[in-house]
Amino acid sequence: MGEAIVITSGKGGVGKTTTTANLGAGLAKAGMKIALIDADIGLRNLDVVMGLENRIVYDLVDVVEGFAKLKHALIKDKRFENLYLLPAAQTRDKTAVSPEQMRELVGQMKEDFDYVLIDSPAGIEQGFKNAVAGADKAIVVATPEVSSVRDADRIIGLLEAQEKHKPFLIINRIRASMVKKGDMMDIDDMIEILAIELLGVVPDDEFIVVSTNRGEPAVLNPQSKAGEAYRNITRRLQGENVPMMKLDDDSGFFNRLRKLMGFKS
Amino acid sequence: MARRLPKTVSQGDQEMSPAPLDSGALIPEDQIMAESPSSPKSAAERSILPSGPDIAKVFAGDRFEPRSARDWDDEARRHPTLLIRKTLRSGQHVRFYGNVVILGDVNPGAEIVAGGDIIVMGWLRGLAHAGAEGNTQAMVAAFRLNPTQIRIAHFIGRAPDKEDATLPAVPEFAEVRDGQLIIDQWQHSMLGNIK
Numbered sequence: 005m006g007e008a009i010v011i012t013s014g015k016g017g018v019g020k021t022t023t024t025a026n027l028g029a030g031l032a033k034a035g036m037k038i039a040l041i042d043a044d045i046g047l048r049n050l051d052v053v054m055g056l057e058n059r060i061v062y063d064l065v066d067v068v069e070g071f072a073k074l075k076h077a078l079i080k081d082k083r084f085e086n087l088y089l090l091p092a093a094q095t096r097d098k099t100a101v102s103p104e105q106m107r108e109l110v111g112q113m114k115e116d117f118d119y120v121l122i123d124s125p126a127g128i129e130q131g132f133k134n135a136v137a138g139a140d141k142a143i144v145v146a147t148p149e150v151s152s153v154r155d156a157d158r159i160i161g162l163l164e165a166q167e168k169h170k171p172f173l174i175i176n177r178i179r180a181s182m183v184k185k186g187d188m189m190d191i192d193d194m195i196e197i198l199a200i201e202l203l204g205v206v207p208d209d210e211f212i213v214v215s216t217n218r219g220e221p222a223v224l225n226p227q228s229k230a231g232e233a234y235r236n237i238t239r240r241l242q243g244e245n246v247p248m249m250k251l252d253d254d255s256g257f258f259n260r261l262r263k264l265m266g267f268k269s
Numbered sequence: 270m271a272r273r274l275p276k277t278v279s280q281g282d283q284e285m286s287p288a289p290l291d292s293g294a295l296i297p298e299d300q301i302m303a304e305s306p307s308s309p310k311s312a313a314e315r316s317i318l319p320s321g322p323d324i325a326k327v328f329a330g331d332r333f334e335p336r337s338a339r340d341w342d343d344e345a346r347r348h349p350t351l352l353i354r355k356t357l358r359s360g361q362h363v364r365f366y367g368n369v370v371i372l373g374d375v376n377p378g379a380e381i382v383a384g385g386d387i388i389v390m391g392w393l394r395g396l397a398h399a400g401a402e403g404n405t406q407a408m409v410a411a412f413r414l415n416p417t418q419i420r421i422a423h424f425i426g427r428a429p430d431k432e433d434a435t436l437p438a439v440p441e442f443a444e445v446r447d448g449q450l451i452i453d454q455w456q457h458s459m460l461g462n463i464k
Contacts (some may be wrong), residue, residue: 061425
């Protein structure tokens with residue numbers, strides 16, 4: 005019996021989908037059997053980030069409505085035999101699925117997979133409720149911005165009201181140089197407000213843009229700093245004790261990376 | 270004749286192992302966008318074209334036999350075609366039991382499901398399913414054919430994973446030939462030769 009984890013944030017654009025893709029690929033690389041569910045019905049992205057868009061035949065709504073079997077809708081990843089994606093429908097909206105149906109679906113999938121990762125849509129309406137319904141645990145993604153932290157706080161409140169396991173926090177897109185200058189919220193400020201367990205800190209990394217556009221998760225790239233952070237997070241998810249990555253040596257690294265990628269530094 | 274085979278994907282079929290689409294299941298009667306032409310009305314009542322003998326003159330050149338307005342009405346009923354004058358964007362979809370013609374583009378994430386043929390007078394980058402009720406003779410044509418996925422009846426082909434840098438800048442069409450989905454260049458001599 006596996007575990008279902010929802011990745012959510014409240015605010016849009018903070019990296020829920022990127023985080024889902026990277027944790028999925030990272031856990032699959034570690035040999036786990038993983039299913040990713042895109043719960044963002046009507047604005048699906050996870051398939052694109054995973055580079056699997058052209059393989060979609062049936063989707064989550066088809067499964068829930070009984071039009072397709074789960075095994076036919078699950079798309080096997082290009083890179084890993086043990087990584088599967090259940091894509092969202094693009095031509096429908098959040099009301100096509102109910103929390104009860106999601107709970108049943110996720111419960112069914114947990115029997116076959118070690119981890120079921122659910123990519124939640126932004127917002128706190130039905131899409132969020134659907135995504136959260138079947139999950140045992142939650143990961144809240146927040147960026148070091150006041151608005152993102154505010155929304156994360158709201159989400160944590162909603163999750164606590166559901167009496168789920170206390171959510172974990174991933175701080176995304178932190179820039180050590182800006183934190184140093186006092187231009188960006190630092191990790192301690194955020195943890196002080198949100199008061200949940202920190203699962204990891206992902207540095208801002210230009211390579212994420214490249215990897216998202218190419219459909220290749222950054223976690224598989226040994227040179228990506230964000231990829232390293234995601235690798236650490238996957239190890240922590242499996243119960244390992246991994247020290248937090250040092251963030252203050254990034255300027256040299258980024259320049260090296262830029263040169264490597266052919267960008268002007 | 271230049272033929273670009275591997276844009277279609279036999280390997281995809283194995284990976285996806287799709288169940289055959291139930292005949293007609295994709296287009297339930299209550300989901301079709303347009304009603305079938307209501308039968309009792311005469312052509313004169315329905316048409317904004319000149320009615321009566323005049324309509325026959327329009328088409329009656331050397332190559333066509335003169336036909337009455339009623340004949341054309343029957344023709345339209347046998348081959349209903351939906352004309353859409355807009356670009357279909359992500360999440361928008363058209364389901365029609367007849368043919369579909371798009372005057373515009375079909376973007377990634379948009380879907381057309383048609384019982385008959387699909388013609389896109391622009392870029393086809395989304396998903397097109399022709400012959401959705403099982404008609405393997407159906408075809409998909411576009412000025413620029415670069416779809417995420419093409420389906421004809423129960424055949425499925427998907428775009429290659431690596432960006433195909435050399436998308437030919439010519440109109441192309443997809444059809445089922447010898448049990449395989451094929452993409453081929455649109456030859457101007459093909460008009461009238463399509464099955």
